[in-house]
Amino acid sequence: MKIFLIKPDDNFDVFFRLALCRTRKEMLSAINRDDEKLHNTEKTTSDVMGLFRTFPGIIDMPGIGYSNIYGIMYLNLADINDNVIIHECGHATFFWVFNIRHYTGKFDNEDNFKEQEEFCYFLGKAVDKVKRTIKKYKEGLK
Ligand SMILES: [Zn+2]
Numbered sequence: 208m209k210i211f212l213i214k215p216d217d218n219f220d221v222f223f224r225l226a227l228c229r230t231r232k233e234m235l236s237a238i239n240r241d242d243e244k245l246h247n248t249e250k251t252t253s254d255v256m257g258l259f260r261t262f263p264g265i266i267d268m269p270g271i272g273y274s275n276i277y278g279i280m281y282l283n284l285a286d287i288n289d290n291v292i293i294h295e296c297g298h299a300t301f302f303w304v305f306n307i308r309h310y311t312g313k314f315d316n317e318d319n320f321k322e323q324e325e326f327c328y329f330l331g332k333a334v335d336k337v338k339r340t341i342k343k344y345k346e347g348l349k
Contacts, residue, residue, distance in 0.1 A: 208226055208227065208228045208229070208233055208234075208237055209226075209227050210224055210225065210226050210227075211224070211225040211227070212224060212225070212276070213225050213280075213299075215299070215300070215303050216303075216307075219307055220275050221275050221277060221303065221306050221307060222275060222276045222277070223259075223276065223277055223278045223279060223280055223299050223302075223303070224276060224278070224279040224280070225279075225280050225282070226279055226280065226281045226282070227282055227284055228281060228282065228283050228284065229283075229284055229285065230283065230285050231253075231255075231256075231283045231285060231286070233283075234255075234258075234281050234282070234283040235251065235253060235255070237281060238251050238255075238258060238260070238281055239251070241260070241279065242260075245260075245262065247260070256283060256286055256287070256291045257280070257281060257282045257283065257287070257291040257292070257294065257295045258280070258281045258295065259278060259279070259280045259281075259295045259298035259299050259302070260278055260279050260281070261277060261278040261298075261302045262276075262277060262278055262279075277302055277303070277305075277306045278299065278302050280295050280296075280298075280299055282295065288335070289331075289334055289335055289338055290331040290332065290334065290335040291331065293327075293330055293331045293334045293335075294327045294328065294330065294331035295327075297323070297326060297327030297330045297331070298323060298327050301323045301326075301327075
């Protein structure tokens with residue numbers, strides 16, 4: 208496993224960690240190890256292909272959990288695809304926006320992220336379908 212720092216926007220010193228794992232086993236043990244340190248009680252299932260975990264407190268305690276490194280994305284390179292990358296980037300984006308609102312003082316307590324799982328699911332699916340269609344179209348042109 209190797210960890211990188213991703214800065215989504217150059218205008219803000221706000222980062223997430225990217226943990227690139229070579230196998231599912233390696234990814235799961237990294238997630239479980241981190242969860243123990245973070246006292247996270249949320250269970251991660253063994254069929255997970257990727258995961259974005261925001262650091263604790265960010266959602267439950269607005270303002271208190273603020274950090275310039277706001278979460279970690281785990282990806283298993285053994286069965287990665289665009290759907291998974293885009294799905295996890297969707298989560299990273301939701302939490303990034305949340306952090307930026309803190310950063311700029313524009314946080315609104317009405318903001319909620321309950322819909323993000325559905326949003327990220329369809330985002331990944333849509334990109335996957337569009338990419339497959341582009342591929343098919345290109346093959347037809349040959
Ligand atoms: Zn998700």
